[in-house]
Amino acid sequence: LAKTTQPISMDSYEGQEVNITCSHNNIATNDYITWYQQFPSQGPRFIIQGYKTKVTNEVASLFIPADRKSSTLSLPRVSLSDTAVYYCLVGTYSGYSTLTFGKGTMLLVSP
Amino acid sequence: NAGVTQTPKFQVLKTGQSMTLQCAQDMNHNSMYWYRQDPGMGLRLIYYSASEGTTDKGEVPNGYNVSRLNKREFSLRLESAAPSQTSVYFCASSESGNLPLDGYTFGSGTRLTVV
Numbered sequence: 096l097a098k099t100t101q102p103i104s105m106d107s108y109e110g111q112e113v114n115i116t117c118s119h120n121n122i123a124t125n126d127y128i129t130w131y132q133q134f135p136s137q138g139p140r141f142i143i144q145g146y147k148t149k150v151t152n153e154v155a156s157l158f159i160p161a162d163r164k165s166s167t168l169s170l171p172r173v174s175l176s177d178t179a180v181y182y183c184l185v186g187t188y189s190g191y192s193t194l195t196f197g198k199g200t201m202l203l204v205s206p
Numbered sequence: 207n208a209g210v211t212q213t214p215k216f217q218v219l220k221t222g223q224s225m226t227l228q229c230a231q232d233m234n235h236n237s238m239y240w241y242r243q244d245p246g247m248g249l250r251l252i253y254y255s256a257s258e259g260t261t262d263k264g265e266v267p268n269g270y271n272v273s274r275l276n277k278r279e280f281s282l283r284l285e286s287a288a289p290s291q292t293s294v295y296f297c298a299s300s301e302s303g304n305l306p307l308d309g310y311t312f313g314s315g316t317r318l319t320v321v
Contacts (some may be wrong), residue, residue: 137314197248
């Protein structure tokens, strides 16, 4: 599976849009991209998943360029409650696989 | 509420003691997983069960055993606890390991301290 690289930490203020970029240069044709969110003392929570172009749900948007070597998680108008660790993961459509979590990006939202 | 339930939430063990962490899901998922998370680290896969009746090693299986008791339950056993096993343990489940479009559902974790 492709290795992912994302910033260790990011800071933002309430009401701002936050974009977290993840690079996955070795992504394969059968791979998809998934993002998880983890609050302190809780297990990770699935946020969004995509293969190419743009995916949007009630929580976030995921932008994937044509070459798929990176992806950007976009959180609109963050609030204090969006302070969490965000993980970018790559999984495969081809057969059974498990998810490998890196260290993620610690997002701190301040008033 | 549907989800993944882990017990206990907290546990302190002495070195050499044994214990079993319990996990149950009520979403009729086929696959279940055990991860550990150490401070400042991501989650590392210990063992997983792709389907009822099967178990496989993950990235860090040494010192652990698992049992897929039935489709709902997947337990993790520490036979002889060591301080290096101090961690937060998360159980997760997914409909399957093939194209998990809805992702994994995680429990709230068990915080284990081995002294």
